[in-house]
Amino acid sequence: MTSAVDSLLEVARSPLGLLGITLGGYQAGRWLQRRTGEHALAQPVLVAIAIAGVAIELLDVDYLDYRSATEMIAFWLGPATVALAIPLHKQYDRLKGFVVPLVVAVLLGAVASITSAVFLARWLGADRALQETLSAKAATTPVAIGLTQSLGGIPPLAAVFAITIGIFGAIAGPTTLHLLRIRDRRARGLALGAVSHGVGASRMLREHETEGAFAGLSMGLSALAISLLLPLLALWLW
Amino acid sequence: MIKGLTWLIGFQLLGEVVVRLLDLTVPGPVAGMLFLFVFLRLRKPAADAPVLRAGSGLLRHLQLFFIPAGVGVVAYLGVLGDDWLPIVVAMVGSWLVGLAVVGWTAVGLERLLGEPRDDQPVGAR
Numbered sequence: 001m002t003s004a005v006d007s008l009l010e011v012a013r014s015p016l017g018l019l020g021i022t023l024g025g026y027q028a029g030r031w032l033q034r035r036t037g038e039h040a041l042a043q044p045v046l047v048a049i050a051i052a053g054v055a056i057e058l059l060d061v062d063y064l065d066y067r068s069a070t071e072m073i074a075f076w077l078g079p080a081t082v083a084l085a086i087p088l089h090k091q092y093d094r095l096k097g098f099v100v101p102l103v104v105a106v107l108l109g110a111v112a113s114i115t116s117a118v119f120l121a122r123w124l125g126a127d128r129a130l131q132e133t134l135s136a137k138a139a140t141t142p143v144a145i146g147l148t149q150s151l152g153g154i155p156p157l158a159a160v161f162a163i164t165i166g167i168f169g170a171i172a173g174p175t176t177l178h179l180l181r182i183r184d185r186r187a188r189g190l191a192l193g194a195v196s197h198g199v200g201a202s203r204m205l206r207e208h209e210t211e212g213a214f215a216g217l218s219m220g221l222s223a224l225a226i227s228l229l230l231p232l233l234a235l236w237l238w
Numbered sequence: 239m240i241k242g243l244t245w246l247i248g249f250q251l252l253g254e255v256v257v258r259l260l261d262l263t264v265p266g267p268v269a270g271m272l273f274l275f276v277f278l279r280l281r282k283p284a285a286d287a288p289v290l291r292a293g294s295g296l297l298r299h300l301q302l303f304f305i306p307a308g309v310g311v312v313a314y315l316g317v318l319g320d321d322w323l324p325i326v327v328a329m330v331g332s333w334l335v336g337l338a339v340v341g342w343t344a345v346g347l348e349r350l351l352g353e354p355r356d357d358q359p360v361g362a363r
Contacts, residue, residue: 026302045301045308052305053312063313070306076296077303079246081267082253083293085274092279097354101347105340113336120331124324134328138336141307142265150263160314161325163307165333170301176334182341183357184348191341195333202300210356212297218340220268227263 013059015069018052022070025051038206043170045199081140081198084216087205091213098186105187106218109194110225111233113138118237128238129153135237137161139226140197140219147230162197169196170203185210193218242292249274 011017028051029044036042056066067074095102117134126134132153136144141162148158173192182188185208192200193215201219205212253270256262262269274289283290318325348355 022305023302026299026305029301043301045304048302048305049308049312052309056309057312063310066309067306070309073303074306078250078267078270079243079293080296080300080303081265082246082249082270082274083296085271085278086290086293086297088275089278094356097351098344098348098356100351101344101353104347105343108343109336109340112339113332116335117328117332121324121328124327126321126324126328130321130324134325134332137329138332140265140268143263143268146263156310157314157317159307160311161329163304164311165329166304167308168330168333169337173337176337177341180338180341182345184345185356185358187341187344187348188358190344191337194340195336198300199304202297202304205297205300208358216271220264220271223268224264 009059012055013061018056018061018066018069019072021055022048022052022073025049025055040171040175043167043203045170045202046167049167077198084198084201084213084219087209087213088217091210094186094210094213102186102190102214102217103221105190106194106221106225107229109191110138110222110229113195114226114230114233115237130157132234132238133157134161135234136226136230137165138195138197138222140223141166143223143227147227151230151234163199166196166199169200173200173203174207186214189214189216190218194222197222239288239292239295242288242290242295245289246270246274246293246296249277 025048026044029047032047033042033044114135117137118131121131121134129152132151133148136147136158139147141159144158144162145155149155169192173196177188177191182191189204189211192204197219201212201215204215249270250267252273254266257264257266257269
């Protein structure tokens with residue numbers, strides 16, 4: 001009996017088992033999303049993270065082992081990011097007359113989100129390393145990690161912040177945009193992509209193709225704007 | 239399917255190479271996205287072209303690919319400790335400030351420049 005349990009646990013802890021838990025968690029999240037009529041909290045990524053997080057805790061699997069077992073899933077984030085060009089291509093006509101508002105809004109947004117993160121953190125007593133780590137969190141995860149590294153912050157924490165704010169945006173984005181009375185679909189996508197990068201874009205793609213397309217574009221442009229502006233702002237901020 | 243994925247990975251590779259050669263901080267896939275966009279504008283492939291089908295297929299499950307990184311958040315929660323208050327306030331506060339600045343600037347400039355709007359239908363949420 002004990003040996004049967006042991007061998008079951010062994011399978012669950014294997015890379016295949018961890019992949020299965022992750023995919024199963026994602027499918028459970030999609031099921032919940034359908035069952036709740038697309039409730040904002042029922043984001044498949046959130047449900048899957050909760051399930052997989054509890055599972056590796058119970059199975060006593062180290063996060064780094066989990067991460068390497070699921071590399072096969074994380075790998076596709078790259079090609080999927082490239083594919084964000086597709087909705088933008090289909091929505092090309094909607095770029096007309098929007099280029100100037102788009103560029104100005106993304107630049108101002110990058111300055112606003114960097115400085116407000118730093119000042120709020122400083123006001124509440126965060127040390128400099130933590131302020132630096134928070135400053136880049138609006139950028140897509142690899143950019144946030146890279147920038148935090150060059151500033152002197154804490155790179156693994158930067159990844160945590162970036163992904164957390166992405167999921168927060170996927171949950172709260174559309175409702176907040178509604179409360180802010182932003183009704184233009186291009187501006188809605190642009191705004192959420194600028195502060196919640198790819199995870200925000202994944203929510204906007206479900207809302208409307210235009211919103212998803214502009215969120216994807218905004219993620220790319222904001223990554224560019226934040227990586228150009230943060231080193232300059234850092235001279236003044238610290 | 240594989241043909242389309244090959245195209246996507248090809249553009250990602252192109253992005254990685256250019257980013258490294260020019261020493262940019264932008265990630266390779268983001269550069270690859272801009273290259274694919276230019277390519278699609280120039281070539282205008284048919285709606286059922288392999289690259290479009292594979293890409294749309296991946297985008298339908300975009301959230302799946304964030305799960306491995308997201309589980310790291312659970313692993314890190316305990317480390318936040320005493321700093322949770324500045325972290326939560328700075329994260330949510332600057333998210334809201336950024337969202338409002340980008341959204342209002344874009345809408346305001348459209349109005350100022352007399353550009354056409356692209357509003358949701360009245361009554362939509």
